[in-house]
Amino acid sequence: MNQRPHAAPHTAVWLHGVSIIAPGLADWPQAAAVLRGEQAWAHAPSVLPPAQALPAAERRRASRVVRLALALGQRALDGQDPADIATVFTSSGADGHNCHALCEQLAGEDRAISPTRFHNSVHNAAAGYWGIATRSMAPSQVLCAHDASLGAGWIDAVGQLLDGAPEVLLVAYDSEYPEPLHACRPVPDAAGIALWLGTAPRERSLGTLHGALTRDPVNTLAAAPLDGLRRAFPALRGLPLLERIARGDDRPVVLDYLAPQHLRLRFTPRQP
Template sequence: MTTSVTGATIRADLLGLGLIGPGLPSWDAAQAVLRGEAAADTAERTVVPVPMRLPPAERRRAGAAIRIALAAAEAACAHAEADPATLATVFASSSGDGANCHALCETLAAEDPAARLVSPTRFTNSVHNAASGYWHIAVGSPEASTSLCGFDGSFAAGLVAALTQLRPDAAPVLLVASDTPYPEPLHATRPLPDTMGVALLLAPAGPGEARCWLGAALLPAERAGVPTRCRDAGLEALRQAIPAAQALPLLEALARRLPAVVVLPVSPAQSLRLVLEFPA
């Protein structure tokens, strides 16, 4: 991966991927759909695995937003056969834990003042870096972590953040982008149809075997080109509905293992232009 995001050139490798979403239970299981060999069944609801790395008490307290992020992170590490305790991380989510936000709003809106007491667990899980905290505690990682929100451009913003942290003498960086729906009435204002998580393990270029090399540049939207759409109609509908699914055009290109250019929107004013190359 080469990037001019910060004005410098950085070469890095893509080592592993994790994917969990509607009709996309894993990266391996989604290959046929991503390559165009089968139609996407995005009506199939996402099944979020239980985060077995967490102790039983924390496992019970972790909501869907934490579980999906940890599951995607776990899958990418397993794909790359990487030790998660050695990895810096970037966690990106457009909305954080919508269900927990809803529960907090209900509690604070109660008519009885005595019913407005917020539980410590709900408060702990309300912060945007809750998933990052659970992950680093679960895997015993002392490495740096960044949590961010870029609204609908959260995946691309997270990828920019991960790229700018890569250094020749540094450990790989794990990017995790995930989203979960809000309950009503917030869902009517911010409708997300289902839960989805995507993770990429990125490393500085080295002598090891890479799955893919990318060239990346953060450009004004008009210079970067039109955002890349998915080839599959079902995946395209998903891309437009869930911010984490903005990764799908990139995943389609990775599954096909053909040189490609992918444009991902970061904001109305900026886009991330990716050029994919594959080792022979």
């Protein structure tokens, strides 16, 4: 990796849009109410909408991971044309169900892998489907850093902004593995967040985010069930930040990254 991303956290960027899909958190408006304490969190499986933006053939092949990533990105942009918006897709593991199916196939007598299964197995599958769904030709990065994937995605996204990209869509997501892999990597469901970032304000911008690397301790959430989500899903390590955004709270928050380093972010709400 070149040195560009290491400079990225020490700058302020504009936050234009947010989205989330997680167990008991169907979308950002509901999640914001829960994070503000206005609504109780109740466990429910993640609701993954169909990938309606894909052509019919690709829509039938779209996995849970693809549906999750597409919905997160589209909801964060909220109708904005994605054609010129660079993307960063970051996931700790990507498509667990497809990985399981491939392992089953290879463990049997017939080891012929279908082309569809193979191309859905690569880590950049969600980014590829994003390009098909949106017809975007903008640059796209795909990352994996195990439990630090959200932080790595943030650093890369801000690095692109410093390098001249006017806007970047960061999509962080995780999905479950069936048994027996689930016992080794017990992600319980599909979940993720997306942040639409830019170097200049838009009319809809929520505020600014300033980031830096730190060795300060990581923030947790006071509500035990929500902190359970934070710990269960690498992509949801950003929940303390989303809580600050939902509350309009400008106190800094520290998120997990590559220990002993963590990521300190401060959200400053836009003034009326």
